[in-house]
Amino acid sequence: MIRARKVTGLAARGVALAAAFAAAAAPPYAAFAQQAEPQAAAPAPAPAPAGLSESVAAVVNDDIISTYDLAQRMRLLIATSGIQPTQQNIAQFQREALISLVDEHLQVQELRRQEREQKMSIVATREDVDEELAEMARNNNMSLDQFVASLAGQGIDVSTLRDQIRAQVSWQRWIRGRYGSRLRIGEDQVKAVQQRQEAAASKPQYQISEVFIDANRVGGPEAALSGATQLVAQMQQGAPFPAVARQFSASATAANGGDAGWITAGEMPPEVEAALDQMRPGQLSRPIPVRDGVYIVFLRDKRSGASASIVSLKQAAVALPQSATEAQVAAASATLETLRGQVSGCGDIEAKAARVNGVVAGDLGEAEIKDLAPAFRAAVETLQPGQVSAPIRTAAGLHVLAVCAKRSGGAEALSTEQIESRLFGQQLSMIARRYMRDLRTSATIETR
Incomplete structure (x- = not known):
């Protein structure tokens, strides 16, 4: 040979x-x-x-x-x-x-x-x-x-x-x-993934895109790290992640612009998961060296684990400084109580608040209940979807909160078919990489 x-x-x-x-x-x-x-x-x-x-x-x-x-x-x-x-x-x-x-x-x-x-x-x-x-x-x-x-x-x-x-x-x-x-995806392999999913159900999940630079393909770990560093710099200057992934990534996700979908603990190398724990949605990672190469990940979204309680809120508020008099606080409270009696929940709070002078309404989006300000958290924990809180005093003013929805965090577990499809793709990609490595090793390649 x-x-x-x-x-x-x-x-x-x-x-x-x-x-x-x-x-x-x-x-x-x-x-x-x-x-x-x-x-x-x-x-x-x-x-x-x-x-x-x-x-x-x-x-x-x-x-x-x-x-x-x-x-x-x-x-x-x-x-x-x-x-x-x-x-x-x-x-x-x-x-x-x-x-x-x-x-x-x-x-x-x-x-x-x-x-x-x-x-x-x-x-x-x-x-x-x-x-x-x-x-x-x-x-x-x-x-x-x-x-x-x-x-x-x-x-x-x-x-x-x-x-x-x-x-x-x-x-x-x-x-x-x-x-x-x-290729045969065994029942034991599927069960192993399901067990990892169950163990990781309380942990955050990440929606990511990835670029993987294969060290064996580009000439070693140093070359992979150097190349990844240059790619990160170019993407920070505006190069689109999907286009970079399609041309430079050795991962099976390259054909999809690097889209790896939602992942949970155990699906990526520990070094990548450690980096994701420190990232915010919309953030691009630094190059992450792993055993066989270097990853670059873009965190598109993040969601809480199944043990978290998620609430969707809207509010109506009257701005009041902390130095406001008791009479001013009482007047603002009366205004919000009147509004509270007129609204039926999230569906009309903004429209009806817009008709009241001095009241500003808006959508607060989704949040974990445990992450809310203490005064908001205490009120929301006792409310059901469609209910509106009594006025709540904060340093910024007085607020009433409308609970739009409550749900448990996390996502539905992958079906057996989805797990089999993901494992099939991963194994086929590994086979292709090994096949190419063997072809390179047995070939006569001269670069001049």
């Missing part, structure tokens, strides 16, 4: 390519519809970037990846990630583009070998690729010709995207077809 022989020299070329791509900064596909003018037909494929002569960038088991192929993939990566190229990140773009090209060559080579051995068609046909391209165009409210023209306008030959689609579609079908039918 031939072992990999890798000759590195890409970092030095990254600076040389920076000038060529600085002018190629492009919006992600989602912005094409707003920026591209409709055209009857696509222009001729873009030439190689000025100042770059085409040569060999890498050899993968005798298959050549040219510098033109690499430049084109970099342009595509920039256009689809939403990250603006700079002197600092161009080397990362080049590294990721080359890794992707090498992986795709290995995948197609393996699929061609399987086709010969099994005497069956595996690699996606031109028609298959055309369907994927047409779907991309539709998602951007464009015709296929307009979509291709938009790519060409950014210096991207559509054949670059075709090659990427062909490899991805073919590989996904092969992995699912070869291993999907063999």
